Amino acid sequence: MQGIKAIEWANDRVRLLDQTRLPHQEVYLELDDHLQMAAAIREMRLRGAPLIGIAAAYGMALAARHIQASNMQVFLAQLRPITEALASTRPTAVNLSWALERMTLVAEAAADPQVAQEALVAEALRIHQENAEANRRLSQHGAQLIPAGSAVLTHCNTGSLATGGSGTALGVIRAAWEQGKLSRVYHSETRPLLQGARLTAWELARDGIPATLIADDAAGFLMRRRDAIACVIVGADRIAANGDVANKIGTYTLAVLASEHAIPFYVAAPTSTIDLNTTSGDQIPIEERSAEELTAFADVAVAPAGTEALNPAFDVTPHRYVSAIITERGVVRDPYAKSLPQLFQQEGVRHA
Amino acid sequence: MQGIKAIEWANDRVRLLDQTRLPHQEVYLELDDHLQMAAAIREMRLRGAPLIGIAAAYGMALAARHIQASNMQVFLAQLRPITEALASTRPTAVNLSWALERMTLVAEAAADPQVAQEALVAEALRIHQENAEANRRLSQHGAQLIPAGSAVLTHCNTGSLATGGSGTALGVIRAAWEQGKLSRVYHSETRPLLQGARLTAWELARDGIPATLIADDAAGFLMRRRDAIACVIVGADRIAANGDVANKIGTYTLAVLASEHAIPFYVAAPTSTIDLNTTSGDQIPIEERSAEELTAFADVAVAPAGTEALNPAFDVTPHRYVSAIITERGVVRDPYAKSLPQLFQQEGVRHA
Numbered sequence: 001m002q003g004i005k006a007i008e009w010a011n012d013r014v015r016l017l018d019q020t021r022l023p024h025q026e027v028y029l030e031l032d033d034h035l036q037m038a039a040a041i042r043e044m045r046l047r048g049a050p051l052i053g054i055a056a057a058y059g060m061a062l063a064a065r066h067i068q069a070s071n072m073q074v075f076l077a078q079l080r081p082i083t084e085a086l087a088s089t090r091p092t093a094v095n096l097s098w099a100l101e102r103m104t105l106v107a108e109a110a111a112d113p114q115v116a117q118e119a120l121v122a123e124a125l126r127i128h129q130e131n132a133e134a135n136r137r138l139s140q141h142g143a144q145l146i147p148a149g150s151a152v153l154t155h156c157n158t159g160s161l162a163t164g165g166s167g168t169a170l171g172v173i174r175a176a177w178e179q180g181k182l183s184r185v186y187h188s189e190t191r192p193l194l195q196g197a198r199l200t201a202w203e204l205a206r207d208g209i210p211a212t213l214i215a216d217d218a219a220g221f222l223m224r225r226r227d228a229i230a231c232v233i234v235g236a237d238r239i240a241a242n243g244d245v246a247n248k249i250g251t252y253t254l255a256v257l258a259s260e261h262a263i264p265f266y267v268a269a270p271t272s273t274i275d276l277n278t279t280s281g282d283q284i285p286i287e288e289r290s291a292e293e294l295t296a297f298a299d300v301a302v303a304p305a306g307t308e309a310l311n312p313a314f315d316v317t318p319h320r321y322v323s324a325i326i327t328e329r330g331v332v333r334d335p336y337a338k339s340l341p342q343l344f345q346q347e348g349v350r351h352a
Numbered sequence: 353m354q355g356i357k358a359i360e361w362a363n364d365r366v367r368l369l370d371q372t373r374l375p376h377q378e379v380y381l382e383l384d385d386h387l388q389m390a391a392a393i394r395e396m397r398l399r400g401a402p403l404i405g406i407a408a409a410y411g412m413a414l415a416a417r418h419i420q421a422s423n424m425q426v427f428l429a430q431l432r433p434i435t436e437a438l439a440s441t442r443p444t445a446v447n448l449s450w451a452l453e454r455m456t457l458v459a460e461a462a463a464d465p466q467v468a469q470e471a472l473v474a475e476a477l478r479i480h481q482e483n484a485e486a487n488r489r490l491s492q493h494g495a496q497l498i499p500a501g502s503a504v505l506t507h508c509n510t511g512s513l514a515t516g517g518s519g520t521a522l523g524v525i526r527a528a529w530e531q532g533k534l535s536r537v538y539h540s541e542t543r544p545l546l547q548g549a550r551l552t553a554w555e556l557a558r559d560g561i562p563a564t565l566i567a568d569d570a571a572g573f574l575m576r577r578r579d580a581i582a583c584v585i586v587g588a589d590r591i592a593a594n595g596d597v598a599n600k601i602g603t604y605t606l607a608v609l610a611s612e613h614a615i616p617f618y619v620a621a622p623t624s625t626i627d628l629n630t631t632s633g634d635q636i637p638i639e640e641r642s643a644e645e646l647t648a649f650a651d652v653a654v655a656p657a658g659t660e661a662l663n664p665a666f667d668v669t670p671h672r673y674v675s676a677i678i679t680e681r682g683v684v685r686d687p688y689a690k691s692l693p694q695l696f697q698q699e700g701v702r703h704a
Binding site: 023024186190192194205210212213217220221257260304311 | 375376538540541542543544546549550553554557562563564565566567568569570571572573574576601602604605608609611612638643646647649650651652653654655656658659660661662663664667668
């Protein structure tokens with residue numbers, strides 16, 4: 001995935017690949033303030049928990065540049081509604097509030113508004129850079145779990161279009177491919193917004209990794225085929241302290257199917273996706289989106305007018321279905337209530 | 353569903369509702385021969401195992417009217433390739449070969465070609481009528497399994513658009529609704545051809561039954577909600593002698609999820625869908641359809657050009673997941689290897 005940057009800070013603006021136009025058009029948006037960024041997040045022109053975090057940080061950096069303030073008190077007062085506007089764009093991915101908290105701490109530590117403005121840009125770039133590095137590390141850890149010559153199944157998009165680097169689950173898949181271990185990737189189309197069919201297919205094709213698209217409801221069929229896949233590997237939008245995983249709708253179904261077929265089910269995510277303040281998955285807010293995502297497609301009505309729909313964007317997979325969580329600091333397993341906090345004790349992290 | 357006839361014999365032709373145009377256009381096709389019928393089945397202008405059986409029977413009746421034969425030997429020789437052409441349209445639903453066998457026996461018993469032509473029309477009408485009656489009966493049996501005040505989840509379309517009457521799973525749902533037992537129907541959109549979003553939504557709206565559409569991959573989310581649904585109820589394309597059930601892709605996934613949540617999983621089908629000659633689900637041929645059904649959506653390209661896809665139209669649910677099979681002759685449970693054959697011993701059936 002050389003050369004593709006889902007998001008980039010350039011000339012004091014943000015250059016953003018509009019993912020709603022992929023795979024058919026590569027359209028880049030130039031964003032100048034946090035309102036444009038909040039709209040882009042809400043409209044899912046970018047998506048993926050780590051990328052949302054990076055985007056929110058850049059959104060604060062953009063907004064800070066427009067603040068006219070004579071002292072830090074005024075600066076921080078003006079920064080607060082900006083942070084809140086970005087925080088309210090989407091509820092489930094914890095990387096969003098994680099990044100905003102990091103940015104806020106940096107602003108609060110600044111001596112004056114001009115220093116703060118520069119520090120916020122630097123911190124956003126650092127969050128982006130750290131995520132790329134986290135991807136590299138977790139991908140190497142994860143690739144060790146993939147047996148040689150195997151096919152894997154993944155869901156949604158967790159690659160360069162969802163992160164600041166090579167990806168989480170898709171980063172692991174890329175590393176396994178580079179190591180010559182991978183025979184094929186099966187990827188679900190991921191209704192309703194088809195991130196698998198549109199985005200993952202696009203990334204895998206660019207990398208020349210053999211890939212097969214399936215309907216979400218064909219995952220059971222695939223797993224019943226003996227030895228069809230060696231493992232399921234997905235990303236995460238928020239991981240609770242007990243190891244429960246919120247991720248794209250359909251993840252829980254895949255976890256149950258994997259369990260039923262004794263297929264390992266792996267979750268790959270940077271530690272910024274782990275939320276030790278959330279005790280269990282029951283506390284994770286699940287975004288419900290509009291019925292139109294199901295009743296129409298590409299502006300073509302599918303269902304009859306007036307059809308009601310339930311459209312949760314995420315689901316929660318209880319930790320007992322999760323074989324391992326792959327992070328940049330290593331691979332942890334159940335009991336997650338113990339192993340997840342240990343990840344943060346190993347190194348001093350401002351997140352912990 | 354008063355007034356909607358998915359298929360009808362009228363003026364020595366077949367009038368067929370083109371289901372590929374639903375729910376937005378009600379277009380009826382007039383068919384005059386078996387080649388048109390074979391094309392209609394293959395192009396899925398009609399679908400649903402019982403309706404495919406009825407359509408194949410009408411296809412033979414149409415074709416027979418065009419045969420010029422001076423004796424039965426010539427007539428039957430001309431009938432054979434017609435039967436084969438219809439039999440080869442789709443592989444999974446056993447109702448197709450079941451209906452063609454019934455029609456062939458009727459032709460073979462006829463004294464002369466003219467008698468055969470009339471007898472074939474009469475037999476096709478009888479198959480249609482019997483299916484409508486089977487729907488009525490199995491719907492009453494099935495409704496007894498639905499607890500009062502409950503919501504159910506169904507998959508694909510199993511209503512008037514899939515049968516010769518009120519439907520199988522949807523027939524049960526209609527009967528439960530008429531009895532005041534049903535609070536709501538959740539129905540999956542059923543990728544790739546969206547029979548749930550297009551057809552089931554249309555039928556339920558016409559009947560005024562409260563309904564909620566979900567993405568296929570939201571079924572796990574729904575079942576994890578405590579008491580959200582009382583049971584899952586689906587149709588079948590072929591039921592093997594051991595109770596294994598071939599049905600629309602995604603059914604197996606729903607069965608595994610239902611099992612995981614201790615939710616009853618019911619299959620509703622006429623006895624013509626039971627194939628005692630097929631020992632287990634492993635022997636059921638599973639149709640694989642074109643990648644384009646997944647790589648495009650509503651004629652809009654979705655995935656990048658060249659995306660490979662695996663697109664099985666059906667899957668097999670092992671009998672251990674099936675809580676009960678609902679037929680017009682009653683409800684049977686495991687051990688199906690015993691209970692299914694008994695259905696055919698109760699009454700003399702030409703099928704057994």
